[in-house]
Amino acid sequence: MEQNAKMVSSPSKGLLQSEDLYQYIQETSVFPREPEFLKELRRVTASHPRAMMATSPDAGQMMAMLLKLVNAKKTIEVGVFTGYSLLLTALTIPEDGKIIAIDVNRDPFDIGLPVIKKAGVADKIDFIESEALPVLDQLLQNHENEGSFDFAFVDADKVNYWNYHERLMKLLKVGGVAVYDNTLWGGSVAMPVALVPEFMKPGRQLTIELNKLLAADQRVQISHASVGDGITICRRLY
DSSP states (O other): HHHHHHHHHHHHOOOOOOOHHHHHHIIIIIIGGSSSHHHHHHHHHHHHGGGGGSOOHHHHHHHHHHHHHHHHEEEEEOOOOOOOHHHHHHHHOOOOOOEEEESOOOHHHHHHHHHHHHHHHOOGGGEEEEEEHHHHHHHHHHHHTOEEEEEEEEEEEGGHHHHHHHHHHHHEEEHHHHHHHHSSSGGGGGSOOOGGGGGHHHHHHHHHHHHHHHHOOOOOEEEEOOOOTTTTEEEEOO
């Protein structure tokens, strides 16, 4: 089983210099604890031409711990793809927990939906096919939503990350956590620009700008973790 898990995890999104070390972490600490439904969803996603967009299992493991630490029950996900992080969240939160999941394209979500249904957690998910900003703004129009969410995960269009952050700082409760994915952008944020592949340059610049803004935001406590493609964890302070 773990051999299969290793196969569908490749190529890795890890930023460790040693691929062997990354696989050691996966095989020792991540795969043995990964629920079977998440393994199945990774296998289903592996054949997708954009499979690298999926949340990496090591980042997912950290997210599951964060969800438990904040006793998350009401969450938001911006950017769903086939639903690995969404399924992980649904499996982690309580039976009466709810997730608002937003993506501009439902097609990839429909690939993972049979696994989510098989896991028995589809009723926790309110999937909305839409651009995220209008949905977040609509949520904020109902003042009961302000400060009511425990957790948010963002893995979507990088140009709007800061716009999402500003809205999530109103929607999350004090002590709530927002996690932003791809905040090391394949390691390119620390590369000389001349060495960065052309297709990565726009995202690299947006990510550098976001990282500076998050580091300076006194509303949050942050931790920049080098799991997966880099995630930034923001805990709302006030």
